[in-house]
Amino acid sequence: MPFIDFFNFQPKNELEKGGRQSAPIAQDDNEPAKTCPNCHRQIPLSQLWGNDHCCTNCDYHFRMNSRQRVSFMTDSGSFTELYAGLCADDFLRFPGYPKKLETTRNASRETEAVICGTAKIDGRECCLFVMEPYFMMGSMGVAVGEKITRIFEYAAENSLPVVGCTVSGGARMQEGMLSLMQMAKVSGAVKRHSDAGLLYITLITDPTTGGVTASFAMEGDIILAEPGATIGFAGARVIEQTTRKKLPQGFQTSEFLLSHGFVDAIVPRAQQRKTIGSLLKLHSGGAENG
Amino acid sequence: MAENTAYDRVKAARANNRPTGKDYINALVDNFLELHGDRRFGDDPAIVGGVGWLGGVAVTVIAIEKGRGAKDRLTRNFGAPNPEGYRKALRLMKQAEKFRRPVVCFVDTSGAYCGIEAEERGQGQAIAENLMEMMTLRTPIISVLVGEGGSGGALALAVADEVWMLENSIYSVISPEGCASILWKDSGKAADAAQSLKLTAQDALDMGIIERVLPEKEMGKEGFYSVLRAELCAKIEELEILPLPELTEMRYRRFRALGAQQLAGE
Numbered sequence: 001m002p003f004i005d006f007f008n009f010q011p012k013n014e015l016e017k018g019g020r021q022s023a024p025i026a027q028d029d030n031e032p033a034k035t036c037p038n039c040h041r042q043i044p045l046s047q048l049w050g051n052d053h054c055c056t057n058c059d060y061h062f063r064m065n066s067r068q069r070v071s072f073m074t075d076s077g078s079f080t081e082l083y084a085g086l087c088a089d090d091f092l093r094f095p096g097y098p099k100k101l102e103t104t105r106n107a108s109r110e111t112e113a114v115i116c117g118t119a120k121i122d123g124r125e126c127c128l129f130v131m132e133p134y135f136m137m138g139s140m141g142v143a144v145g146e147k148i149t150r151i152f153e154y155a156a157e158n159s160l161p162v163v164g165c166t167v168s169g170g171a172r173m174q175e176g177m178l179s180l181m182q183m184a185k186v187s188g189a190v191k192r193h194s195d196a197g198l199l200y201i202t203l204i205t206d207p208t209t210g211g212v213t214a215s216f217a218m219e220g221d222i223i224l225a226e227p228g229a230t231i232g233f234a235g236a237r238v239i240e241q242t243t244r245k246k247l248p249q250g251f252q253t254s255e256f257l258l259s260h261g262f263v264d265a266i267v268p269r270a271q272q273r274k275t276i277g278s279l280l281k282l283h284s285g286g287a288e289n290g
Numbered sequence: 291m292a293e294n295t296a297y298d299r300v301k302a303a304r305a306n307n308r309p310t311g312k313d314y315i316n317a318l319v320d321n322f323l324e325l326h327g328d329r330r331f332g333d334d335p336a337i338v339g340g341v342g343w344l345g346g347v348a349v350t351v352i353a354i355e356k357g358r359g360a361k362d363r364l365t366r367n368f369g370a371p372n373p374e375g376y377r378k379a380l381r382l383m384k385q386a387e388k389f390r391r392p393v394v395c396f397v398d399t400s401g402a403y404c405g406i407e408a409e410e411r412g413q414g415q416a417i418a419e420n421l422m423e424m425m426t427l428r429t430p431i432i433s434v435l436v437g438e439g440g441s442g443g444a445l446a447l448a449v450a451d452e453v454w455m456l457e458n459s460i461y462s463v464i465s466p467e468g469c470a471s472i473l474w475k476d477s478g479k480a481a482d483a484a485q486s487l488k489l490t491a492q493d494a495l496d497m498g499i500i501e502r503v504l505p506e507k508e509m510g511k512e513g514f515y516s517v518l519r520a521e522l523c524a525k526i527e528e529l530e531i532l533p534l535p536e537l538t539e540m541r542y543r544r545f546r547a548l549g550a551q552q553l554a555g556e
Contacts, residue, residue, distance in 0.1 A: 083556075084556075085555035085556040086553060086554075086555045086556065087553075087554050087555045088549070088552050088553055088554060089552070089554050091552040092486065092487075092488050094486050095473075095482075095486055096473070111555065142549035142552045142553060143549075143553060143555075145549055146549055146550070146553055149546065171441070171442075171463045171464075172463075173463050173464045173469050173472070173473075173487065175463075175552075176462070176463055176487050176488045176489065176493075177461055177462065177463055177487075177488065177489065177493070177494060177497060177499055178497055178499070178548055178549045178552060179463055179549075180441060180442070180445060180461075180462075180463040181445075181499060181545060181548040181549065182548075182549060183421055183442060183445060184421050184425070184445060184449045184545045184548075185545045185546055185548055185549070187418065187421035187422045187425060187449075188421075188422075188425040188426075188449075188541075188542050188545055188546065189546075190422060191422045191423075191425050191426050192426075192542070194422075195426065210442075211441070211442055211463075213414035213415075213418075214402075214413070214414040214417040214418050214421075214442040214446075215417070215418050215421055215442075216418070217414070217418075218412075218414050218415040218418040218419075219418050219419075219422055232409050232414065233402065233404075233408070233409060233413040233414035233417070233442075234402075234404035234405075234408075234409065234413070235404075238404050238468075239404045239405060239406060239409070242403075242404045242405065243404075243405050243406060245406060247406065248406070251406070251409070252409060260410050260411070260412065261412075262412045262415055
């Protein structure tokens with residue numbers, strides 16, 4: 001304000017008159033926003049976070065990192081992480097892998113593509129694994145296989161159900177055949193947990209493909225999926241190249257899998273915690289109000 | 291053969307003149323009766339399964355068949371199974387379990403089929419179910435990789451008490467071409483990818499993924515088959531005397547150990 005204007009100053013609102021102590025909460029034009037890939041609107045981050053990372057306009061489910069998902073799904077403060085330090089090196093000396101691991105670890109602040117632990121969901125104790133989309137898109141290597149196997153063994157020993165959130169591009173090619181073997185290893189642990197009469201719920205999120213679809217994502221007693229997630233064995237591009245056919249509308253979405261009988265239910269994010277909590281309760285063997 | 295590059299072995303594993311799954315069945319199994327269908331959807335010609343005699347032992351035998359000649363190869367989808375193939379295999383394994391017959395699998399596939407209908411019928415679910423069920427199947431299982439061991443599509447018949455590989459067969463998480471096109475946007479670098487992926491039988495043996503590498507010197511000839519038959523019979527005899535809980539525990543431990551040495555951190 002130029003000095004001369006000070007004498008002609010006309011207050012524009014209550015705040016400038018000194019009648020109010022704070023500014024009304026307004027849209028901050030500088031607030032970072034994300035563009036919804038579905039409806040292309042700009043959604044301010046605060047609104048996105050306040051809406052479980054779903055678009056406030058079209059309910060598109062944005063990708064969530066594993067820590068965000070744990071805090072949103074589990075009872076506050078109930079999560080205890082297990083096997084956090086477990087990771088694998090570049091044991092095959094695969095070209096470019098050490099650099100890739102380093103940049104991924106720095107960017108995601110995770111050591112591996114899954115986090116495991118115990119938690120409570122709606123008051124019910126369970127074991128939990130949540131895969132990390134920002135770590136090589138949840139790629140399954142030796143450490144991921146080991147961590148998930150251990151959590152199933154822990155759950156079997158302690159008679160606990162397992163809730164698993166999957167997101168993965170499949171087995172990690174930089175770890176070669178041994179990453180493929182993790183599919184069998186985890187499946188064995190899932191089977192033992194299952195044979196002990198214990199519950200395993202999978203929540204499949206976008207995208208879950210390849211070796212994870214062909215193993216523990218599809219091995220749940222109850223298989224839930226987020227709306228609009230891509231779920232499949234082979235990648236869409238590979239199928240197009242192999243068959244030279246145009247893929248049908250909605251191919252390999254959660255809705256497609258539901259209609260073909262491979263998913264029990266599609267559960268929007270806002271209802272996931274309640275749905276999983278009530279399923280845990282239903283399988284806990286107690287009375288309805290117990 | 292020692293100086294063969296990994297990609298030479300990939301080419302050898304894919305060679306058209308290599309014995310296919312059915313050749314092994316015909317040469318090794320007496321009075322083989324093929325049993326068709328998954329009882330749910332259909333019959334997958336890419337997987338041949340049935341019963342017969344291996345030496346003096348009644349066995350269930352399952353083989354992925356790539357086909358011979360253009361027409362047969364087309365019928366068999368070049369050995370790329372559909373979900374009904376894996377479900378047929380599981381049905382026959384469950385039958386083997388019921389009648390206490392050992393199971394022998396011959397694996398040779400570039401991978402489970404990547405098609406629209408395969409996805410509609412749950413390719414991933416079919417493979418996943420085999421991995422789970424084979425782990426606790428209460429009868430001995432031996433899998434022999436005789437050509438290509440393409441990723442999950444091969445593993446779905448290789449959750450076994452022992453896995454053997456022919457000298458020039460390969461076992462890989464992804465095809466070298468696929469790996470090269472993802473990593474370097476150039477499928478022409480497949481030979482480099484093959485080297486990096488460590489997909490040869492010797493690599494698999496070194497990593498503890500398989501128990502034996504079988505020499506190919508006489509491959510396809512009578513001598514080769516009779517040695518293989520004798521080795522399979524001897525191993526079956528060894529596995530059959532184990533109490534069933536011990537057998538399945540050993541199988542679990544076998545896979546449980548894979549990757550343990552490569553771990554870092556706590």
